[in-house]
Structure formats: C-alpha cells, structure tokens
Amino acid sequence: MKKEGGVGMKKKVIAVLMSGMMLVSLLAGCGTSNEQAAEGQSGSKTADAQTEKDSGSGDGGQEEVTLTLWWPGSGDAYEELVNGLADLVEAEYDWIKIDPLVIPWSDYDAKMNVAFSGGTAPDLFGVGLNTLPNYVQTGNLADMREELGDDWDGWDDIPENIQEYTTYDDVWYGVLMCDLRPFMWRKDLFEKAGLDPDTPPTTKEELMEYAEKLTEYNDDGKVEVAGFQIQTSGFSDQTLFSAMLMCGIADFWDDNYDLTLLEPEVIEAAEYCKAFVDNGLCDYSEGIATTSFTEGLAAMTLNTACNELGNLKETIGFDNIGVSEPFMDGVNFVGGTIVCANKNSKNMEAAMLAYEVIAGTKGCELAGTTAGFCPPRESALEAYVAQAPEIYGPIAEILPKAKTYGPLNPYFADFRQGAIMDSMEQVYYGKVEVKEGLENAVEAYNRLREERDANN
Secondary structure, eight states: OOOSSOGGGHHHHHHHHHHHTTTGGGTOOOOOOOOOOOSOOTTSTTHHHHTTGGGGSSSSOSOOEEEEEEEEOOSHHHHHHHHHHHHHHHHHOTTEEEEEEEEOHHHHHHHHHHHHHHTOOOSEEEEEGGGHHHHHHTTOBOOHHHHHOTTOGGGGTSOHHHHHTTEETTEEOOEEEEEEOOEEEEHHHHHHTTOOTTOOOOSHHHHHHHHHHHOEEOTTSOEEEBSSOOOOSSSHHHHHHHHHHHHTOOOSBOTTOOBOTTSHHHHHHHHHHHHHHHTTSSOGGGTOOTTTTTTTOBSEESOOOGGGHHHHHHHTOGGGEEEEOOTTTTOOBEEEEEEEEBTTOTTHHHHHHHHHHHTSHHHHHHHHHTTOOBOSSGGGHHHHHHTOHHHHHHHHHHGGGOBOSSSOOTTHHHHIIIIIHHHHHHHHHTSSOHHHHHHHHHHHHHHHHHHHHHHO
16 A cells, blocks of 8 residues: 655654644544454454354353444434344344443544543544544554454455555555535426436536536526525635645645645636536535535535535435546545544454454445545445445446545645635635635645744
C-alpha cells in the first residue's frame, strides 16, 4: 500500500499532530459502522485463539472479558448498529461481552482525547477518515496489518483504494465503513419539469441545463427548490470537489500538503459552482447546503451521503428518487468511519477476535442495513444491494473507484475551517472574484500551517 503523506514532511507532521486533537471535533465526517462477521478467520494472526471460542460455552473454561466499543454518531440507526455488532461478537464468543456506546460527533473527539490522556480509552472505536492523522499522534492506535496478519481474509475482499485511504505513514489502521456520494435526483420533479425521470444528466453542461429547468421559485422570485444542490454554506469543499472531478482534477493538495487551488482546473470548477448562484439556480441566503436534497429543497445532488437513504425512503420515498453512478467516470468522494483498535487494550487477544467479527462479512452487512454505510467488503455487497437494487446497486459500483481529497492531511483543520469555507463564502456572496477567493484560501492555509509548525 502506498504511503499517505510526503516523506519530506514527516518531521513537521509529527509536530503538527501534537495539537491536532484539539481540532478534530470540528471536522469529523459522517458515517455509520458495520455489522460484525461471525465467519471463520482462518489464517489470521488471531486464528489460533479462535480455537478457544467454544470453551466459554457455559463450562467455565474461558474467563469472561468485557470490551468497550465507542462509535461516533447519533440516532436509532447507530444504536441499532453498535448493539447488533455486540450481539454478533457475543454469538461467536460467549465469553466476550461488548459494552457499546454511541457518542454525538460534536462531543466524540474531545471525549476520545480525554480518554486517551487518562488511560481509559475504549478497546475498539470509530475514527472519522480525515481526522485519522490526529488520532495517530496520540500513539494509541494499533497497526492492524500487524495485528491481523498477512493472511487475513479482508485483504482480498476489500478494494485496494479503500485499504489505501486508511493507511498513514505506511501503517494501516483499520476497515473503513464507507460513506459514498452517488448522483441522486428527484424523479417526481423531473416529470414536473417535463424531463425523463429515468435519464439523468451525463455532463456538467447537461447538469446546468437540467438545473435551469428544475429550479422552482416562489412569488417573490426566491428559490424554493434548487435545481442542483450547491453547498454554499457549511462544508463547501464537498461540492467543489465534485466539480473538480468534472473538470479533470482529483486532489485538493499534493503529497507535501501544498494546495492545488490555483490550478486552472480548480479555478474552472469554482467558477462552475458559482454560476449556479449567479444564474439564480440556488439561493445562498436561503442556506442551500448539505441537507437541501434530504429536506426536499433540491432536485439533484452529488453531495448527499448514502447513509441518508434511510431517511429519504421515509420522507420522499424511493419511488421518487433516482440513483446512479456520478457521470464523472463513476467517481466521487468517499468518507466514512474507520474501525480502529487501542494498542494499549488490556485484552488485546479478545479485542482482535471481536474486531474480526465486526470487520467481517456479517459485520459489514449490518453496517449497510442499519446505519446506511456502503460495506467495504465485496462479500457484503449482495445483502446491501438487495435492500433496493435500483437504489443501492449504483452505490456499490462506486466503491472501487471512489476518491478522497488527497493523502491524509494533518493540516486538514486549517484547510477546511481556516481557509476554504471562509474564502468560498466570500466568493458566493460576490465580495471577491473566484481566483482572488482561492488565492485568499491558499494564503490563509499557508499562514495557519506555518503558525502550527512554529508553535509545535
């Protein structure tokens, strides 16, 4: 697996990470977790220990162990997921008990930081993809390739790109429960606008044309339903990234974490996004942001996470929703939650047995059927797609092609919170031209990055 992050930056990165955990609670990505797999684990490092699993079946031969499992998120789906994972583990090893806890994203990283500092961190826990470098800094994450062994069945079952995205500094830290962004559209609104509900746009030019036909206005001329969801507030980097893919560039930064925002393709992408605002196809003042499609306020989106589909089924109905691979060669952003292990666990052998269940086929299936993650294992996709093939099938096709913003970046907080969000707001408000806004973002990022390096 390739190294995530520039070699020449390693010393600076270590310094940067010393303060990173104070920022990660602002940046955690959305995602749900997986179901636990109760299949055989032959060939893995913990395989020998599995022969002991029957010794605890009421005969007192195996001492009972309780493991803690923390997961970021909120709501019934997450509770169902972690409790289901606990049940899977206990069904496989009746001497291993799981104590699960779901913690809201807004509190999660701060609580994890306190737990690491106090030596009370959970045995197993979820980590938002972009915050992984900050967790690595704590020195508490297990090297999962070392723990699971080279013969673990997951290596052949999880696409290479998904494995790479949870690798940092040549160490693989765990299985990613995937949060994918397909192209979604409202079939009912297509019909209302005189468009074929089964034929979505196939180019960025068609996307603009469709948006012009689909945008709805109130009597005052304000946008009521955006033709296409543009994240003009909140995490505006997500919409910009999709537009970048349309324009032929797939990274926000290079291997040395230097931003690519002034590349011609990125400038073109930002101009394209702003055109939706300038042409009255989404109203920035109305807060058309990440939730507009799920709230029925947009007709098309490339930025609604697949784990929102459960809500969409209830609020809009699958009969009114179309889902396809993105027209950018089927590629779009992937985020999610990494299942990690505490290398300082007092019950590491039991933790690894539980991990193999959680990250196995049944565990991944559970992640897909409860919390809405796209399972990372190919062996779990059949059950995921079977929920509604026309909806979940295209999402499964995205998995081996999905991309992240670039190598895992220890300066991600500075990029999102300190640079791109503020600068793109200025662009969308019309206070600065696109190129100037991107120049401001690069300047702010470089300044914050230098300050972080100097302070550490």
